[in-house]
Ligand SMILES: Nc1nc2c(ncn2[C@@H]2O[C@H](COP(=O)(O)OP(=O)(O)O[C@H]3O[C@H](CO)[C@@H](O)[C@H](O)[C@@H]3O)[C@@H](O)[C@H]2O)c(=O)[nH]1
């Protein structure tokens with residue numbers, strides 16, 4: 001409940017792959033004044049992401065794929081290095097989603113993962129909340145090629161990188177994906193690879 005909010009109306013602007021709504025609402029400022037405001041909200045559901053880490057080898061598994069929104073924002077070739085991630089389907093939990101995505105995208109079979117952070121990815125524009133996981137991996141868990149689903153036109157390269165190199169890649173801006181930076185820094189702060 002938010003007592004500073006009333007008369008909320010929703011106008012759908014686009015209903016295609018995801019939904020874009022314009023939401024108009026009366027909002028009361030701290031000085032008591034009410035004002036009618038309008039915000040566009042893009043709704044593609046929630047998401048889950050995972051950092052797979054190998055404490056013995058001190059490596060992590062990341063993905064590399066073309067991202068049109070990043071290309072559109074002058075990210076030279078649009079290639080994005082990210083933790084494995086996927087959108088959560090309506091009937092699935094975040095954990096079920098990330099276990100499935102881990103097999104589809106990078107080919108590792110994990111039975112469990114620890115949810116360590118929750119984050120709105122861009123709360124001014126997206127409704128999306130992301131559930132961020134970590135899990136340890138080893139070679140025995142590699143059961144499939146990975147690379148994503150052909151049926152979804154995914155083409156995902158799988159990277160196994162030394163953790164120290166990944167930290168450098170954040171510093172030099174080779175990695176500029178927020179969920180990935182959060183997970184790597186979580187691993188660093190909590191010394192998962194030491
Ligand atoms: N036709 C069509 N397909 C789309 C569109 N947007 C996404 N797709 C396809 O839908 C699939 C979604 O793949 P997932 O692995 O489930 O999601 P993701 O794109 O990796 O998204 C993850 O990372 C995002 C960026 O951080 C997150 O926003 C998202 O929640 C999720 O965690 C991909 O095959 C992608 O190409 C679209 O606008 N049109």
Ligand SMILES: [Mg+2]
Pocket residue numbers: 084085086087105
């Ligand atoms: Mg994905």
